[in-house]
Amino acid sequence: MTNFSNLSLAEPIAKAVAAEGYETPTPIQLKAIPPALEGRDLVGIAQTGTGKTAAFALPILDRLARHPAPLRPKSPRVLVLAPTRELASQIAASFFAYGRFIKVSVAVVFGGVPINRQIRELHRGVDVLVATPGRLIDLIDRKAVMLSSIEVAVLDEADQMLDLGFIHALRTIMPLLPKARQTLLFSATMPKAIAALADQYQANPVRVAVAPVATTAERVEQFATFVRAGDKQGLLTLTLQEDAVGRALVFTRTKHGADKVVRSLEKSGLRAAAIHGNKSQPQREKALEAFRSGRTRILVATDIAARGLDIDGVTHVVNYDVPNVPEQYVHRIGRTARAGAAGVAISFVADDERAYLRDIERLTRQRVALAPLPEGFVAPPATAERAPAKKPHRGQGQKTDNRGRNGDVRVKGNNDPRHGQTRGEHEHNPDRPKRRPRRRSRGVQGPRAAA
Structure with missing residues (x-):
């Protein structure tokens, strides 16, 4: 050797x-x-x-x-x-x-x-x-x-x-x-x-x-649980309260989602921190240091913010949102089971994310074990899942724009669910160079230039 x-x-x-x-x-x-x-x-x-x-x-x-x-x-x-x-x-x-x-x-x-x-x-x-x-x-x-x-x-x-x-x-x-x-x-x-x-x-x-991207870490136990989107937060809280969870890395698809998860966990008495593109560098460094030192045992992150993270001792990776790019799944769960240790990866799969799970299984050429909802988990009543729509006031019609549930404008494209990401979900990267403005030609400007 x-x-x-x-x-x-x-x-x-x-x-x-x-x-x-x-x-x-x-x-x-x-x-x-x-x-x-x-x-x-x-x-x-x-x-x-x-x-x-x-x-x-x-x-x-x-x-x-x-x-x-x-x-x-x-x-x-x-x-x-x-x-x-x-x-x-x-x-x-x-x-x-x-x-x-x-x-x-x-x-x-x-x-x-x-x-x-x-x-x-x-x-x-x-x-x-x-x-x-x-x-x-x-x-x-x-x-x-x-x-x-x-x-x-x-x-x-x-x-x-x-x-x-x-x-x-x-x-x-x-x-x-x-x-x-x-x-x-x-x-x-x-x-x-x-x-x-x-x-x-x-x-x-x-x-x-070595280790092509379709190869998941050998010592990672992978599970998926089918759950309604509105029940994910309750399931996450219950999962992270288990004694077996030492240090957990939770992935969300959006920056807003990461902050929302942290607020909910802290209301339940679980200390957590978030890193994403809207956090300042001192905030990100403070969150990472707290996670490394063990002062905070739960870190919630977006994919871009977590890229390249090398933190030992992560026992669990939780895909709060299933990634719509299957390679990201491999990157995510690779944050656990390092240096010969074992790890667990859990994915919360909503109805509209089942296709993403199938894409992951095709890429990795292995089936992800299905785990039932944990014993003691009580889903809220169906009537509480979504408030009834209010009738429009007189003079106001129904909304017909392309806004999603979070107010983000939907990106128009084909009908593939992978293209359903909103503009508000795209990660802002302050390190990306700014585009230089186009020069306007001098002289008489036409209607387009004048606008």
């Missing part, structure tokens, strides 16, 4: 790995670290929680340890791009941990916080810059950072970056890097867009893959 001592890492890096308690590399580390140490470009296909951060951080730190150089203002040597603030922060923390015994400077920049402090830090010079694409472009536009000295570039969670609309940002950033560089790309999936990205920005990359 190969262990880290066989990977020929520089002595201070190997010492830091041992201090972290790591002995045996994970499959992605075993496959990715050797070619990365050789300076090869690499495409790594691996899910969150497989140890891929160390798969690129350790070879990079090995390079910096063997070839130290003085810091240069605004000119980092390494650039790591990540789609979300949480993931960027965790990557930076990993670089600090693995580089504790060498002199390495690491900066992390993302949106949602004041930019001036980040500008000052970059002006002093850093070795490693971890950034979200949107904030990096803001810094480039302000001439606060130059990418001409980059030796290694990393695109982490590349598929998620494309899903969030960062492709245009990448097309702005990548040409600014020197051609003589090493590029490491990591993704949970390998769609055609990622393959095209690799072909465009990498030179003869080594391709390694």
